[in-house]
Amino acid sequence: MLIITRKKGESLMIGDDIEIVVSKIDDGSVKIGIKAPKDVTILRKEIYEEVKNENREASKIDISILDRIRKK
Template sequence: MLIITRKKGESIMIGDDIEIVISKIDDGSVKIGIKAPRDIEVLRRELYEEVEKENKEAAKVDISMLRNLNKK
């Protein structure tokens, strides 16, 4: 993990087209802005994990259902 110190108004570049901007620093929290191309999905980690969990649940297939489809 890379640790970088930034002040309000400063930013970090990821590649050529993603910029992370520090917009506000308060007691114990930091507000950031993310400038990225529209085709790059940006999610909070907890939301990303929830989406992954739902995708895994949706991917579970009842094998007996598949066997019944094969008999038709």
């Protein structure tokens, strides 16, 4: 993991087209802005993990259900 110190208004670049900007610093929290191409998906990690877990659960199917559908 790379740790970088930034002040309000400063930014960092990821590749050539993603910029992370520190917009506000308060007691124990930091607001950041992200400038990225529209085709780049940006999610908070907790949302990303929730979607990943839901996808994993949705992919678990009961094969016997498919057999019953075929028999109809």
